[in-house]
Amino acid sequence: MDIKHYMGQLGRQARQASRAIAAADSGVKNRALLAMAASVDAHREAILLANAKDLAAGENNGLEPALMDRLALNDKGIDGIIEGLTQVAALADPVGAISDLNYRPSGIQVGKMRVPLGVVGIIYESRPNVTLEAASLCLKSGNAAILRGGSEAIHSNQALAMCIREGLASVGLPETVVQVLETTDRAAVGELITMPEFVDVVVPRGGKGLIERISRDATVTVIKHLDGICHVYIDDAADADKAYAIALNAKTHRYGTCNTMETLLIAETRAEELLPRIAEAMMEKGVELRGCPRTRQIFMGAVEASEEDWATEYLAPILSIRVVSGLEQAMDHIAQFSSGHTESIVTENYTVGRRFLREVDSSSVMINASTRFADGFEYGLGAEIGISTDKIHARGPVGLEGLTSQKYIVLGDGHIRV
Amino acid sequence: MDIKHYMGQLGRQARQASRAIAAADSGVKNRALLAMAASVDAHREAILLANAKDLAAGENNGLEPALMDRLALNDKGIDGIIEGLTQVAALADPVGAISDLNYRPSGIQVGKMRVPLGVVGIIYESRPNVTLEAASLCLKSGNAAILRGGSEAIHSNQALAMCIREGLASVGLPETVVQVLETTDRAAVGELITMPEFVDVVVPRGGKGLIERISRDATVTVIKHLDGICHVYIDDAADADKAYAIALNAKTHRYGTCNTMETLLIAETRAEELLPRIAEAMMEKGVELRGCPRTRQIFMGAVEASEEDWATEYLAPILSIRVVSGLEQAMDHIAQFSSGHTESIVTENYTVGRRFLREVDSSSVMINASTRFADGFEYGLGAEIGISTDKIHARGPVGLEGLTSQKYIVLGDGHIRV
Numbered sequence: 001m002d003i004k005h006y007m008g009q010l011g012r013q014a015r016q017a018s019r020a021i022a023a024a025d026s027g028v029k030n031r032a033l034l035a036m037a038a039s040v041d042a043h044r045e046a047i048l049l050a051n052a053k054d055l056a057a058g059e060n061n062g063l064e065p066a067l068m069d070r071l072a073l074n075d076k077g078i079d080g081i082i083e084g085l086t087q088v089a090a091l092a093d094p095v096g097a098i099s100d101l102n103y104r105p106s107g108i109q110v111g112k113m114r115v116p117l118g119v120v121g122i123i124y125e126s127r128p129n130v131t132l133e134a135a136s137l138c139l140k141s142g143n144a145a146i147l148r149g150g151s152e153a154i155h156s157n158q159a160l161a162m163c164i165r166e167g168l169a170s171v172g173l174p175e176t177v178v179q180v181l182e183t184t185d186r187a188a189v190g191e192l193i194t195m196p197e198f199v200d201v202v203v204p205r206g207g208k209g210l211i212e213r214i215s216r217d218a219t220v221t222v223i224k225h226l227d228g229i230c231h232v233y234i235d236d237a238a239d240a241d242k243a244y245a246i247a248l249n250a251k252t253h254r255y256g257t258c259n260t261m262e263t264l265l266i267a268e269t270r271a272e273e274l275l276p277r278i279a280e281a282m283m284e285k286g287v288e289l290r291g292c293p294r295t296r297q298i299f300m301g302a303v304e305a306s307e308e309d310w311a312t313e314y315l316a317p318i319l320s321i322r323v324v325s326g327l328e329q330a331m332d333h334i335a336q337f338s339s340g341h342t343e344s345i346v347t348e349n350y351t352v353g354r355r356f357l358r359e360v361d362s363s364s365v366m367i368n369a370s371t372r373f374a375d376g377f378e379y380g381l382g383a384e385i386g387i388s389t390d391k392i393h394a395r396g397p398v399g400l401e402g403l404t405s406q407k408y409i410v411l412g413d414g415h416i417r418v
Numbered sequence: 419m420d421i422k423h424y425m426g427q428l429g430r431q432a433r434q435a436s437r438a439i440a441a442a443d444s445g446v447k448n449r450a451l452l453a454m455a456a457s458v459d460a461h462r463e464a465i466l467l468a469n470a471k472d473l474a475a476g477e478n479n480g481l482e483p484a485l486m487d488r489l490a491l492n493d494k495g496i497d498g499i500i501e502g503l504t505q506v507a508a509l510a511d512p513v514g515a516i517s518d519l520n521y522r523p524s525g526i527q528v529g530k531m532r533v534p535l536g537v538v539g540i541i542y543e544s545r546p547n548v549t550l551e552a553a554s555l556c557l558k559s560g561n562a563a564i565l566r567g568g569s570e571a572i573h574s575n576q577a578l579a580m581c582i583r584e585g586l587a588s589v590g591l592p593e594t595v596v597q598v599l600e601t602t603d604r605a606a607v608g609e610l611i612t613m614p615e616f617v618d619v620v621v622p623r624g625g626k627g628l629i630e631r632i633s634r635d636a637t638v639t640v641i642k643h644l645d646g647i648c649h650v651y652i653d654d655a656a657d658a659d660k661a662y663a664i665a666l667n668a669k670t671h672r673y674g675t676c677n678t679m680e681t682l683l684i685a686e687t688r689a690e691e692l693l694p695r696i697a698e699a700m701m702e703k704g705v706e707l708r709g710c711p712r713t714r715q716i717f718m719g720a721v722e723a724s725e726e727d728w729a730t731e732y733l734a735p736i737l738s739i740r741v742v743s744g745l746e747q748a749m750d751h752i753a754q755f756s757s758g759h760t761e762s763i764v765t766e767n768y769t770v771g772r773r774f775l776r777e778v779d780s781s782s783v784m785i786n787a788s789t790r791f792a793d794g795f796e797y798g799l800g801a802e803i804g805i806s807t808d809k810i811h812a813r814g815p816v817g818l819e820g821l822t823s824q825k826y827i828v829l830g831d832g833h834i835r836v
């Protein structure tokens with residue numbers, strides 16, 4: 001297969017289909033989503049059979065257990081896919097919403113209309129359920145989609161792609177509104193991210209290596225998520241119980257998520273009182289503690305933190321702890337080491353909280369709440385295509401709105417510029 | 419001078435200064451702008467002297483008259499710079515505005531806060547007045563700026579940079595909030611657009627060649643303006659007088675601007691009635707007409723349009739004209755040839771207008787108004803750093819808001835995720 005030619009064709013088809021889906025009524029889009037759900041339900045056997053093929057191949061190729069686990073589909077997994085489609089159908093349609101429509105001195109009315117981005121490319125790894133998650137969010141936001149799943153899930157994804165096409169066709173939408181790559185050739189990714197004439201934005205979902213590679217090579221705009229080095233700062237004016245609960249939750253609720261706390265900062269005035277209690281509870285849960293010299297004076301169970309620790313996303317039961325002189329040093333530390341994902345302050349002081357909220361430059365900034373709340377569902381977006389650590393276009397959890405933009409609309413009555 | 423080292427230093431300084439300007443009160447920023455204006459007023463002589471140096475060098479180097487014209491400053495030009503600074507000081511400050519702050523089922527409040535992008539790089543050509551325009555917009559939107567003006571304006575820009583620094587210092591802001599490059603070395607641009615660790619976004623202002631080069635080589639996000647191939651479509655249901663007035667205004671109000679109409683589309687049912695009147699008026703104004711075969715049947719004064727004409731931004735008294743079968747063909751033509759800048763329909767038909775508004779994918783879409791209105795001032799933005807033909811982040815005229823983004827804020831009271 002000539003990959004360049006194949007991808008060019010997919011791109012042209014997507015660009016063409018993007019006009020149809022951009023103009024489609026919410027009702028048509030919702031019916032397509034429900035038809036996809038019905039199709040997935042009707043083809044359970046075929047999907048599970050395809051998935052079994054992928055699992056067998058994965059075992060032959062010695063795929064890691066964690067990846068095998070993410071690859072596996074069962075009836076419950078399929079129920080989840082159906083439920084996801086139903087939920088996206090129930091979300092409000094952002095497309096076409098007009099805002100700020102006002103008369104100008106010239107007599108024209110100027111406003112903004114929310115519009116799809118056009119063609120969205122999604123690159124993801126082994127989980128086959130992402131195929132329908134990505135397809136449904138792109139479709140609902142009026143975009144055509146080109147999906148490139150992991151090569152280890154190729155059969156599962158092709159079975160699901162058939163359901164997507166069936167759903168689209170059943171409501172009269174072009175089947176090319178969502179195209180799932182039929183090749184596992186890695187060169188396809190290289191093409192997808194360098195066709196700005198056909199693709200408006202690429203969202204890579206997966207490990208940091210994948211995302212860095214794509215960001216480096218792409219000529220198409222990339223909405224990306226890099227590190228999640230999240231901080232909780234326990235301020236001089238923190239409530240002790242809230243500090244304890246938030247620190248524990250932010251670290252130990254789940255270890256492998258991007259919104260998990262990796263570094264705890266604590267004000268010097270409160271360290272002797274609060275550190276031992278928090279540290280002991282962490283160690284009881286099996287968290288390894290790495291502290292600054294002052295931390296280790298107060299709590300001997302912590303090993304020495306290196307400079308590298310402050311810049312590391314552990315994604316594991318490890319926590320670095322630093323005692324700071326107060327708000328200023330905490331914000332300096334965050335400015336230097338944060339990945340711009342999520343930071344939280346624990347304080348009862350109005351002025352300190354107000355400053356933290358304004359001055360900390362991360363996609364989510366919190367007062368007296370666990371960093372674990374940084375999530376599209378918790379924020380009420382209904383669904384998320386990912387969390388952006390970029391500063392342009394979309395920051396933080398990206399839902400339907402993040403897959404749209406706004407154009408200006410002008411209404412006149414024969415107005416000319418004088 | 420080691421350019422890599424020099425630019426790295428500028429970048430580090432800008433990144434550092436960005437924290438101070440992001441946290442600065444509106445009042446401080448406004449006083450800085452007014453102090454810059456006062457400084458420009460006080461140093462008129464020095465600025466004009468520096469400008470004379472640039473003009474002399476330009477004459478020696480055989481600079482084109484058009485460029486010499488754009489380079490030249492006089493007392494009126496300086497008045498304009500002062501007026502511009504005063505106007506930006508009077509604009510509302512977008513930074514810190516909180517929207518959509520709502521309680522979630524978990525009890526946390528989630529909202530969005532408007533925040534600066536961080537460090538903005540602006541690359542522009544000969545006009546020295548852009549130096550203060552760019553500086554003032556970046557500063558007001560809470561961003562640190564690195565400005566790279568044309569090499570032919572180096573002395574003028576250095577004199578103006580001195581006034582900027584004086585203004586910043588007078589209110590206690592770091593002088594590194596706005597840094598104007600002191601070198602004319604072209605390698606500096608290459609560095610500026612490849613320092614994502616220090617620069618968050620680059621806005622190139624200038625010819626298409628410059629912008630294409632920068633877009634191709636940048637690893638930093640670019641907010642760019644490429645072609646302005648704008649269309650007016652005169653629909654079956656157009657009011658004849660409005661069609662005439664809008665077509666004439668869109669083409670002949672100014673020829674060299676990006677929002678000038680380059681192609682006129684006209685519905686077959688109205689061509690015989692309307693084309694001759696419009697075409698004659700265009701020719702009277704000295705506009706060369708290039709038409710499709712049907713256009714030339716109706717109006718013999720038009721020469722034959724080639725396929726290339728539909729894809730050309732003339733920026734000159736030339737107009738291509740095509741007779742189309744109706745709305746569908748007009749929208750197809752626009753989808754194929756438009757640069758996504760501005761399109762307008764002339765129609766009295768509600769349904770046709772409603773479809774055009776939704777389905778045409780350009781940064782500005784108009785009904786019964788001249789494309790010449792696509793402008794930050796006409797839209798009420800107060801000022802513009804440029805017009806974006808991108809689909810991500812900012813579309814159309816980019817004002818203060820386009821130089822900001824939104825972060826999520828979360829307010830809790832010890833909330834943890836269960």
